[in-house]
Amino acid sequence: QSVLTQPPSASGTPGQRVTISCSGSRFNIGINSVNWYQHLPGMAPKLLIHSNIQRPSGVPDRFSGSKSGTSASLAISGLQSEDEADYYCATWDASLKNWVFGGGTKLTVL
Amino acid sequence: EVRLVESGGGLVQPGGSLRLSCAASGFTFSTCAMAWVRQAPGKGLEWVSGISGRDGKTYYTDSVNGRFTISRDDSQNTLYLQMNSLKAEDTAVYYCAKYEDGSMGHNWGQGTLVTVSS
Numbered sequence: 001q002s003v004l005t006q007p008p009s010a011s012g013t014p015g016q017r018v019t020i021s022c023s024g025s026r027f028n029i030g031i032n033s034v035n036w037y038q039h040l041p042g043m044a045p046k047l048l049i050h051s052n053i054q055r056p057s058g059v060p061d062r063f064s065g066s067k068s069g070t071s072a073s074l075a076i077s078g079l080q081s082e083d084e085a086d087y088y089c090a091t092w093d094a095s096l097k098n099w100v101f102g103g104g105t106k107l108t109v110l
Numbered sequence: 111e112v113r114l115v116e117s118g119g120g121l122v123q124p125g126g127s128l129r130l131s132c133a134a135s136g137f138t139f140s141t142c143a144m145a146w147v148r149q150a151p152g153k154g155l156e157w158v159s160g161i162s163g164r165d166g167k168t169y170y171t172d173s174v175n176g177r178f179t180i181s182r183d184d185s186q187n188t189l190y191l192q193m194n195s196l197k198a199e200d201t202a203v204y205y206c207a208k209y210e211d212g213s214m215g216h217n218w219g220q221g222t223l224v225t226v227s228s
Contacts (some may be wrong), residue, residue: 002154031114033213035213035214035215037155039155039200043220044205044218044219044220044221045147045155045205045215045218046218047215047216047217050210050213051218054161055217083162086154088154088155090155090157090215092212092214092215096171096172098157098169098170098171099145099157099160099214101154101155101156101157102154104154104155105155106132106208109190
């Protein structure tokens with residue numbers, strides 16, 4: 001059972017907009033910034049969003065993050081086939097004194 | 111260009127030990143916090159351990175606390191994870207990851223596979 005809760009799956013057709021949610025608590029998302037990662041099988045994870053809303057250089061602006069209270073979301077607009085991957089949220093948990101991940105969301109592009 | 115290269119994975123029997131290494135280049139390693147993150151087969155990402163850049167303070171997830179030790183050699187730009195008393199549930203791909211300004215995972219290595227089995 002992950003400390004952060006994500007839906008196990010999401011899907012969309014090319015060109016659509018999809019959102020992936022990440023729910024936490026006052027010990028983690030409530031007081032700390034959230035990162036989002038994209039992970040393709042056999043590859044290194046890739047940082048998509050840090051500090052809730054910031055995109056590292058090279059990440060397309062189709063990817064955007066938001067946070068409200070103890071929840072965060074990743075939005076992907078103009079969905080492309082290469083976006084098919086696993087997506088994870090993560091943040092620091094002040095109670096556990098650990099970084100914690102969501103369970104991951106498998107995105108399928110139909 | 112930031113580069114992180116893990117090594118040291120392999121097959122080990124339950125109760126055995128293994129030391130992972132992560133060779134870093136392309137940034138000022140000595141001032142950078144680093145972490146180990148793992149992914150067990152069919153499971154999600156799990157943060158295992160972290161070490162700060164300035165004071166070397168260490169952090170561990172509960173399941174490895176007391177069995178794993180994270181360390182760094184700033185003269186060699188290398189991060190380590192000493193894993194003792196290994197269990198089957200430690201089987202995973204282990205990644206090293208770089209922090210930036212307290213934010214984890216700005217860069218990742220390709221991972222090294224650890225298999226704990228008799």
